[in-house]
Amino acid sequence: MTLLRVVGLTKKFGPHAVLRGIDLDVQPGERLAILGASGSGKSTLLRCLNFMEMPDSGTVMLDDKVVGRRESELVRVRQRIGMVFQQFNLFPHMTAIGNVMEGLRTVRRFPKAEARARAGKELARVGLADKAETYPAHLSGGQKQRVAIARALAMDPELLLFDEPTSALDPELVGEVLNVIRALAEEGRTMLLVTHELGFAYHVATRVIFLADGTIHEQGTPDEVLKHPTKERTRAFLARHKEFSL
């Protein structure tokens, strides 16, 4: 069964066509790394998958069922897809555990004690059990992003979307976040990861996609795309990321 199937997805902002026909299949357990220049539509693609942006045309299917456009349906779909943002977007008026509990309490209607127990487990998984009562303002960037990952995990998502999860971090904090993501990969989680950490993508992804001109320009195994790209633009893009060591 295909977990996620995207057919002919397009998205315009005004006259500017950002996505011009994306076709994509994701099987359970797959880990896709999405590469592309800044502004090539990587974020837009992820946001269209959980309908934070409304696609202009095309279909998105989850478990072979087409996702409709009714708000009630979208709300349910978003619960099955976890998302982690570049800027963390933690809720500043809630503690770390409050952030993780929020979806369970408000959306899933868990009783408080149950939500707290579950949230505590997720925080422990990202190594932040001791920061449960800390407000985001007192957390480092890496800690914030780990709380954000715990918040997404608490909803038991079948699919995780990471949108440049380490791009806003100081270099010395990148590692702790990548380690958490690597652990999730080892659990066999299905994920789409937009990243500029090519080395990480090479080792963790099962498939790499290079986005250009609003389409999937090239895709294949990490070895194919990152080491032996066939397209000129992919090569040019990789050349610009010289620090990438496999």
Next chain:
Amino acid sequence: MRWDFASVFTNTDALLVGAIGTLHIFVICLVLGLSLGLVVGLGRYARTPWFRWPATAFVEFFRNTPVLVQILWFYFALPMLLPFEISPLAAASLGISLNSAAFSAEIYRGGIQSIEPGQWDGARALGMSWGQAMRRIILPQALKRMTPALTNRAIEIFKMSTLASAVAYVELLQQGKLIASLNYNPIEAYTTVAVIFFVFLWPMVQFTYLLERRLRRSE
């Protein structure tokens, strides 16, 4: 019920008199309020407590009492201390102007304080006196930032001018009252007055929004 605006339009001249009265008191209070406000605002910025304390007391008092109370005080209470009567226009103008002075003083003060200290230093370095620096360097820059707040004040003054009707000064609302009581048509009379004020004020409000947007973009 039937709306009958004809009974209002036969009294156009009364409304016209009212409109002139409104504009009259508006201009008086605008000029007095904003210029006195500048004096008080500079006073609050002065080094000597002899200026600063009275200016502060003035601002605090007039910002923290309702204008209508001030108008009635000038109209009913003040004449007890004076050998002459106070006209409705004088009482209302005093109340509104002093209130506006207190509010605009804060605008001037905030505007002046928002200018970076480097500007003062630059002016001083050229050998300017405090007054010269203020007049030639600081105020022109501050004024630009203060414009939206000042036009907002002007709008408030225009609205406050209706309070003059409480001491029977002849302005638009007062004339509306008159028309309503003569023709038993309060719906039409007060609706017309409301529409007239809206027509006067709406462009001013839109202009202020425009200034605010432009200022925000230029900062």
Next chain:
Amino acid sequence: MSYRWDFTPVVTNAPLLAEGLVNTLKVTGVSLACGLVLGLALALMRLSRHRLASWPAGFVIEVFRTTPPLVQLFWFFFALPLIVGVEMTPFLAACVTFSIQSAAFFAEVFRAGIQSIERGQWDAARAIGMTHGQALQRIILPQAVKRMIPAFMERAIELMKTTTLVATIAYADLLFAANEVSQKSFRPLETYTVVALIYFFVIFLASQFARLLELRLARSGESTVH
């Protein structure tokens, strides 16, 4: 100066003035409470994507912000009862007028506050499956309201000053009581002076409280939205 001050009539009529002050606070309190609720509703309508909601809200907000409060009060007291055919007491007219009027101002405060919250907060709320309403209630408003408190306080103080207008339609607020006492006693100077000082005292206290709150909030790192 030959004038001989005499405050005895003011003192004997203190209960009347006290009652007036209570009535002033009553109108202020009711209008504030209704104005906040209505103001939030107006702000949400104004921010709505549906024109059927946003345009009427915009119209109400613009009209009540750009016409003089006294004209509004007269309209609601003298004109509205004839249109809808109900008795209008001065108290009711005052509450209706000042509720809608402050709602119009509060709506803009709410709107600015809501819009000041970064888009990422909406994103994160929706990404965990919240509906628009849940996101607003749980994530956006709690943050926005904190930033709006100084503007709210300022507006509440303005409202208290504006309530003096009810004296012109014979509601027995503090100013109206002053008028009565001064006519009874022929002591307008003493009466109006005392009443002006009472207003000053009450409003000054409220202003100081607002300032303190603003300082406290500024220190806790939340910026203010005006």
